[in-house]
Amino acid sequence: MEDDLHTPAERRRIRVRGAILEAAERVFAVEGEAGLSIRRIADEIDYSPAAIYKYFGSKDELIDELKEAFFGRILESVNEIADRSEPFPGRARKCVAGYIRTALQKPHHYVAAFSGIAPAEPALPESGDFSDSNRARAFAILTDMVAEGLEAGCFRANLGRDNAAKSVWASMHGLAMMIAHFNDFPSMATMPSGMSQDEFITFHADLVIRSLEKTPGDRT
Amino acid sequence: MEDDLHTPAERRRIRVRGAILEAAERVFAVEGEAGLSIRRIADEIDYSPAAIYKYFGSKDELIDELKEAFFGRILESVNEIADRSEPFPGRARKCVAGYIRTALQKPHHYVAAFSGIAPAEPALPESGDFSDSNRARAFAILTDMVAEGLEAGCFRANLGRDNAAKSVWASMHGLAMMIAHFNDFPSMATMPSGMSQDEFITFHADLVIRSLEKTPGDRT
DNA sequence: TTCATTTTGTGAACACCGTTTACTTATTCT
DNA sequence: AGAATAAGTAAACGGTGTTCACAAAATGAA
Numbered sequence A, B: 001m002e003d004d005l006h007t008p009a010e011r012r013r014i015r016v017r018g019a020i021l022e023a024a025e026r027v028f029a030v031e032g033e034a035g036l037s038i039r040r041i042a043d044e045i046d047y048s049p050a051a052i053y054k055y056f057g058s059k060d061e062l063i064d065e066l067k068e069a070f071f072g073r074i075l076e077s078v079n080e081i082a083d084r085s086e087p088f089p090g091r092a093r094k095c096v097a098g099y100i101r102t103a104l105q106k107p108h109h110y111v112a113a114f115s116g117i118a119p120a121e122p123a124l125p126e127s128g129d130f131s132d133s134n135r136a137r138a139f140a141i142l143t144d145m146v147a148e149g150l151e152a153g154c155f156r157a158n159l160g161r162d163n164a165a166k167s168v169w170a171s172m173h174g175l176a177m178m179i180a181h182f183n184d185f186p187s188m189a190t191m192p193s194g195m196s197q198d199e200f201i202t203f204h205a206d207l208v209i210r211s212l213e214k215t216p217g218d219r220t
Numbered sequence C: 001t002t003c004a005t006t007t008t009g010t011g012a013a014c015a016c017c018g019t020t021t022a023c024t025t026a027t028t029c030t
Numbered sequence D: 001a002g003a004a005t006a007a008g009t010a011a012a013c014g015g016t017g018t019t020c021a022c023a024a025a026a027t028g029a030a
Helices: A008-035 A038-044 A059-083 A088-103 A107-113 A134-151 A161-181 A197-210 B008-035 B038-044 B059-083 B088-103 B107-113 B134-151 B161-181 B197-210
Strands: none
Touching: A008 A038, A008 A059, A008 A107, A059 A088, A059 A107, A059 A134, A088 A134, A088 A161, A088 A197, A107 A161, A134 A161, A161 A197, A161 B161, A161 B197, A197 B161, B008 B038, B008 B059, B008 B107, B059 B088, B059 B107, B059 B134, B088 B134, B088 B161, B088 B197, B107 B161, B134 B161, B161 B197
C-alpha cells in the first residue's frame, strides 16, 4: 500500500501527469480557459488527446487542479506576510494588499477560480468540500488575522469575527476581479485617478481595514 | 431615413429580434453562458441556427446585448435609490446594498458581465467604448454619490472622489461575485455567521461606507 | 526468460459547438 | 407584374470534450 514513488511505474506516471499539468499551465496562463483545449495540451506534449483521460477524468478536473495549485501560491504568499510580526493594523493592510497582488500574478487563474455559479436552489452537500481547499485555507488565514485584530482591541468588538472576515474577503476579491477585468482599472479612461495599480491596491487595502478599525469615539 | 417602426418590415424585424433575445434571456438566466447555444436559441424559437446571424453578428454580440440590458436594470434600480432624498450616509449605504441586491437578481448575467479578462499588454483603444455602456452609467451614479458625500462633509476630504468611488465599486462588486459564486456565502458551511444573505449585504454596505466616513478625530 | 495481465497510448468516432456558404423562399419596391 | 432585396434554410467546415475498441508497452509471476 505504498503510495510513494518507489516503483518506476509510479515515478513515470507522476512525471507524465506533471508534464500534462505543466503544458496546461503554460497555455492557461496566457490564453485562459478559452484557449485551453485537451487537443492543444495533447499537441504540446506530443500525446494523443485520449491519453490525457488516463490521467484526468475530465477537462474540468484538470483545470480544477490548476486553480487549486494557484490558490496554494496565494495561500503561501499571504501566510508569509501574516507571519511577519509587525504592529497590527499595518500587518492587516499588507495581508489584504498581498492577497490582491498575488491573485493578479495570474489573472486568468484567479478569475477562473471564481467563475462558476452556485446551483440555485438545492443547497446540496456539494461534492468538492470547500473546507479542505486552498481557497478555504487562504481565507482561514484572514479569519485568524481579523480575530487577532479583535483580540488586540484594534478592531470594533461588535463586528463578529466571521462576518468581518467575510466582508474583507469580499472587498479584496472585488478589487482583484476588477483589475483583472479592466486591465487598467485604477487609471480607467473615464476617470484617471493618477494612481498606479500598485498604489491603488494599497489605497483600497487601507480603506478596507479602516472599516474595521475602532474610531476615537468607540469605547473599550 | 426614418429609423422608427413605421413599415411592417421593420416592425417584423424588431419582433423577431426581440423573440431571439427573449429566448436567449430565458435560457441564459437559468443555465448561464454554458447552457446557451445558438442552436438552442434556434430550437426555442423554431428557426434555423443560421437565421440568427441575420440579426446578430455573433454569439458574443447577442450576449453583450443581454448583459447591457441587465446593467440597464441595475442602473435604473440604483438611480431610483440614489434619488430618494434621505440623510446622507444612509442613502449611500442603501445605494451600495441596492446595487448588490439588484446584481444578484440575475447572478449569471452579473457574473458574465465581468467574466472577461482584459488583454495583457497592448493597452489598445478597446473597441467597445466603456464610457457609453450601462456599466459606466451605473458607476457614474456612485461617483456622483461619493462626490455628494464629500461636499456634504460626510466623507474624508483627502480621499479623492474617483479613488473612493472605485474602491466602493470594487467592494460591492466583490460581495456580489462572492454570493453569486458560493450561493450561501454569508452562512457558509465552515463558518456560519447567523446572518441571512440580506442582512449580510446590509452589514457589508455599512462597512464599505464607513471606510469613507469621517471619524471624530478628523477635522473639517 | 516466457507468458499472462495490467497499464498506457492511439485512431476513429459521436455529439455538440459557432460560423459560413450557396441556395430557396418571402417580402418589398417600382 | 416583375425586379430587387431581405429572410430563412440545409449542409458543410473546423473546432470542442469525451468514449470505445483496440494495439503497444510495461509489469508481475512462473
